[in-house]
Amino acid sequence: MLRRGLALGCEQCPAFEFYPLEELAQRYRCRRCGAVNDLVQARWKTGASEPEWYYELHPAVAELIDRVVLATAAPAWDTSTTTVARREPHGLRTAGKYTPDLYLLTAVGSSPALELLASAQG
Numbered sequence: 001m002l003r004r005g006l007a008l009g010c011e012q013c014p015a016f017e018f019y020p021l022e023e024l025a026q027r028y029r030c031r032r033c034g035a036v037n038d039l040v041q042a043r044w045k046t047g048a049s050e051p052e053w054y055y056e057l058h059p060a061v062a063e064l065i066d067r068v069v070l071a072t073a074a075p076a077w078d079t080s081t082t083t084v085a086r087r088e089p090h091g092l093r094t095a096g097k098y099t100p101d102l103y104l105l106t107a108v109g110s111s112p113a114l115e116l117l118a119s120a121q122g
């Protein structure tokens, strides 16, 4: 049910997409804009010298999940995290993929608060 692959960016657009192992090659086509990219360090999500493996739920399983909750014990999520978390569903919708509702849970263990960050409806 879990697929291993890489999270790769695009030279032409800001999209990061998950590419499962069976689709990886030295050159790949951006799912969002169709640009052809080389599998080079500038395209992977971290600055590491080698790309890190990412794991994705098989799409058939992911469609059974209608909400995702990101939880932290901190009183608030930092802006860089919420900015990225807001972009992900937009990117998934743009790519025509299923998108769950995304919630942020803060202050776990003290005074928990739940906030809808991004709705599946857009």
Ligand SMILES: [Zn+2]
Pocket: 010, 011, 012, 013, 014, 015, 030, 031, 032, 033, 034, 035
């Ligand atoms: Zn692109």
